[in-house]
Amino acid sequence: MKIKEYGKDLEIAEVSDFDIAQTLECGQCFHFNRIDDHDYALAANGMLLHAAQTDTGIVLYDTDKGQYENIWRSYFDMDRDYSSIKEYLVRYDSRLEDAINAMGGVRILNQEFFETLMSFIISQNKQIPHIKQIVAQISHDYGTYLGDIAGQEYYAFPDCDTLYSNAGVEAFRACKTGFRAPYLWDAVCSVKEGRINERRLRTDGIAECLEELMQIKGVGTKVASCVALFSLGQTAAFPVDVWIKRMMEQMYFDGRETPKKVIESFAAEHFGEYGGFAQQYIFYYGREMSSKS
DNA sequence: GCCCAGGAGCAGC
DNA sequence: GCTGCTCATGGG
Known part of the structure; x- marks a missing residue:
């Protein structure tokens, strides 16, 4: 694997075991859009990324080496x-x-804990396109604007403090989350009030990690396992x-x-x-x- | 109208 | 401890 800079773009060249379409479409992530074959836009870590697969590797558009090292290297699990x-x-x-x-x-992406937790609470009894739609809606209503790619606007998923101050059960209902609205609010409060602690979840064994996550209403074994795998390195x-x-x-x-x-x-x-x-x-x-x- | 969706809470055994 | 019903919403 080699990291090459081309003007404003950056390429992860000679990379193996990495298909951008497979990695995003496999159901672990809900905050992205397919622009074209092997060409995607995604919002993560408060940033917007336009990424595409080429014959020689993965191109990250409008990204420099510093941003890659700080964010995308870990996000795409490049060191494994x-x-x-x-x-x-x-x-x-x-x-x-x-x-x-x-x-x-x-x-397996290393996604942000809070967004992943909220996303998989939303995911219960829903199909992936609709999960994506709700994640986009909450981001649009409460997150900061990141930019647009191919005519589509992107917003960062709001952090816990923002939702604690500005949202609530009715606000989540307005985002079409249905019976999950009180679950989402319980998740916000659990993180805000420190009953759920990301650092501890990361160092826990898998059993303790799941058990702690399941203290949140609307988080059962399946949702807890997804959060553990996709955002806590479990x-x-x-x-x-x-x-x-x-x-x-x-x-x-x-x-x-x-x-x-x-x-x-x-x-x-x-x-x-x-x-x-x-x-x-x-x-x-x-x-x-x-x-x- | 019917059924199902990257499920979980709850009541009833 | 297990089984079955229900939950809100959208799409086939």
Whole structure:
């Protein structure tokens, strides 16, 4: 991997195991838009990024080396060796081979904790396009303007203090969050009042981390696991949703209907610290297979 | 109209 | 501890 600067743009060249489309479209992130094939705009860390995949690597437009080092290097998880993770997983369990071959360009993003928490509370019982719409709405109403790309305006997701001061249950309802509105407000208050502490969640073991997150109303095992995996560096987290449940039943339970709890404990035992990576390959593979059939 | 969506809380066993 | 119903909203 090499970092090259071209005028105002920057390229991550000779990069492996990184597909920008797969990484953004795999359901871990809801604050981006596809502009064209392999061409995306995303809002994260209070910044707007226009990124595209080329023949030689990933181009980050209007970005300098300092911004890359401070923000995007960590955001895109560039310091992790995905080749060795994939090799390990395939060697450990050959049933993962198809999923990893098809979805090998997925990286687990290191997203901001608060936005990720709110986004996955919104996600319950909703489809991805609508989750994105609500995240954009809350950002538009309460976040700061970041700029526009391809005629689309972008706003940063508001921080916890801003929402604590300016929003409330009715405000969240106005953003079409429905029965999740009181859950979102409880999350805001829990973070603001210090009952939920990001630093502690990061150093916790996975079990304690999930347990603490589930103190928030509207946060169950699935949402807590997503927050842990996508924003707290907890790579053992293995979120089990309807898709993963179906895939796991096919791959490991002879196609039989199996309770979520059984799948969760099987995954913890079987994949251990690599659970999160295995989960993402399986999840996205399952969804893509289904959408093409 | 019907069903389902990257679920979770709650009541009733 | 498990099962079933309900929650608000949008899309197929």
